[in-house]
Amino acid sequence: MTYLIGVDLGGTFIKTALVSREGKLVHKVEIPSEGERGPDGVIINIIRSVKSVVKEKGVDLKKVKAIGIGSPGPMDTKNGIVRKAVNLPGWVNIPLRDRIQSAFGIPANLENDANAAAYAEYWKGAGQNACLMIAYTLGTGVGGGIIIEGKLIRGTNDCAGELGHMTIVPDGDPCACGNRGCLESYASANSLVRRAMAKIKSGAQTILRQWIDEGKPLTSKLIDEARLAGDSFSRDAMIEAGTYLGLGMSAVVSALNPDIIVVGGGMMKAGEVLLEPARVEVKRRVFAEHFAKLKILPARLGNDAGVIGAAGLLIERGIVR
Ligand SMILES: [Zn+2]
Structure with a gap:
């Protein structure tokens, strides 16, 4: 059996997984990034995480064909350089791919983290067999990815798929x-x-007001809890976000005529209350032909998407056959 390794480098954690050639996640480790130690310290942690994921599973490193890394951008994927990583201090023009490659003596590859997560959903998740797949990640920010006939669209400067902007x-x-x-x-x-807080401050009626007074910090998770408890203000806030999501989607649908849109990220715990208004909004704005075969689906791979996609893109790039 041959293996790939997928690394998902984040501002807080490094997730590293042993993945089979067929895309099955075999084993995963998660360690703190320790961004305050600067690029060298973080790279040492990445190397450590790769060593421990194979060791914990008792796999010989010689059976690992290549290492795929998903990182925050902007970046130069062709040359494997991270131009800047907002949540990692000191990361300016870091040749991450070559550093990892020389540490292990096997090929490595660098990709945008949101693109890696999108590719995972195409390879092994909700977007399998899509002709043209669009992915959204609703987290702290909004990420995206575009996959056309099995190829990730990276763009002229590795900036394609910034659907949140x-x-x-x-x-x-x-x-x-x-x-x-x-x-x-x-x-x-x-x-x-932010939008909910502004409305609460200007007098909106909601259970959230009481919860905030009790000392609970206002988060998207708390808003979803209030929605599930029957709070109509919170339900409306979710519907509003879903409607805006659909507005963004409708422009992409008009341009590219996708067959599957996959939506993931932490906010998707709310599920259909976001997706249904998005579908309504898209349908309202695009041609009937655009909407006829379009599926807007929740992502399936959750927190594993980043590592699976980073590994999968090694095959998509032709680094591993
Ligand atoms: Zn923006």
């Missing part, structure tokens, strides 16, 4: 990227909280 409201709410009115400012967990 499509403008959906002219001169709308400010976004972390510097633009205003991005989808991320309306459909991310952060924006859900």
